[in-house]
Amino acid sequence: MKRRGQKITMLTAYDATMARLLDRAQIDILLVGDSLGMVILGHDSTLPVTMDAMLHHTKAVRNGTKRALVVADMPFLSYQVGARTAIRNAGRLLQEGGATAVKLEGGSAVAKIVRRIVETGIPVMGHLGLTPQSVHRIGGFRTVGKTKDEADRLIDDARLLEEAGAFAVVLECIPSELAGEITALMKIPTIGIGAGPHCDGQVLVGYDAFGLFDEFVPRFVKQYANLGAQMVEAAKEYAADVQAGRFPAKEHGVPTSDSVEKLA
Numbered sequence: 001m002k003r004r005g006q007k008i009t010m011l012t013a014y015d016a017t018m019a020r021l022l023d024r025a026q027i028d029i030l031l032v033g034d035s036l037g038m039v040i041l042g043h044d045s046t047l048p049v050t051m052d053a054m055l056h057h058t059k060a061v062r063n064g065t066k067r068a069l070v071v072a073d074m075p076f077l078s079y080q081v082g083a084r085t086a087i088r089n090a091g092r093l094l095q096e097g098g099a100t101a102v103k104l105e106g107g108s109a110v111a112k113i114v115r116r117i118v119e120t121g122i123p124v125m126g127h128l129g130l131t132p133q134s135v136h137r138i139g140g141f142r143t144v145g146k147t148k149d150e151a152d153r154l155i156d157d158a159r160l161l162e163e164a165g166a167f168a169v170v171l172e173c174i175p176s177e178l179a180g181e182i183t184a185l186m187k188i189p190t191i192g193i194g195a196g197p198h199c200d201g202q203v204l205v206g207y208d209a210f211g212l213f214d215e216f217v218p219r220f221v222k223q224y225a226n227l228g229a230q231m232v233e234a235a236k237e238y239a240a241d242v243q244a245g246r247f248p249a250k251e252h253g254v255p256t257s258d259s260v261e262k263l264a
């Protein structure tokens with residue numbers, strides 16, 4: 001797609017129903033992001049996310065997906081501690097979770113591990129810039145790569161990931177011109193989030209894009225729907241119907257003692 005100049009679309013999904021809908025919309029890549037720690041589990045960072053949680057949600061997304069590439073995030077401490085652990089955990093996300101590829105965060109610090117995972121036959125997507133598993137080192141959720149030092153390091157890291165065999169790299173919250181420079185330097189595609197329009201593809205957290213997660217909406221997010229507000233209205237209407245005795249009504253197939261009805 002990069003060679004053809006076709007933009008790549010990626011959204012996060014955490015369950016089968018959402019995956020089915022996004023797959024139907026022909027989204028190219030469904031990312032089972034460890035952002036599920038914040039969006040689904042209510043934590044204030046991705047650090048508490050475990051392998052068990054990632055496997056649970058990856059299986060669900062796999063079950064809902066026919067066409068899209070399913071990429072599963074490797075959670076904090078599932079790969080940083082060494083290649084053997086990393087290979088085992090990446091393998092579990094494919095073997096038990098049903099993912100086709102894994103994503104992990106970092107550049108030079110993980111390049112050797114990326115190479116070993118790729119040599120095992122597991123496709124790896126990199127992730128540079130604002131890497132949420134390093135939020136405390138970075139000093140918060142902020143743009144990375146504004147200084148020359150940071151920008152040079154990002155370019156080196158991107159090269160190292162490509163050399164290590166990564167098939168794509170997410171660039172999160174970096175200046176748009178820098179994302180363009182990295183994109184031009186690399187043969188593998190870059191997928192941007194908060195990194196401007198020059199990347200080969202774009203990714204958003206599905207719950208942000210559809211207006212379901214409204215605790216904190218980053219500036220770079222475009223909300224394509226306001227499903228959160230619609231759900232609140234729908235739930236209020238349901239409660240009012242129940243309280244007033246309007247639901248369930250006859251048309252909802254209320255069973256009687258002599259009726260045998262199918263549920264669907």
Ligand code: KIV
Binds near residue numbers: 031036073172
């Ligand atoms: O976990 C996630 O959702 C991600 C995307 C923001 C790229 O890593």
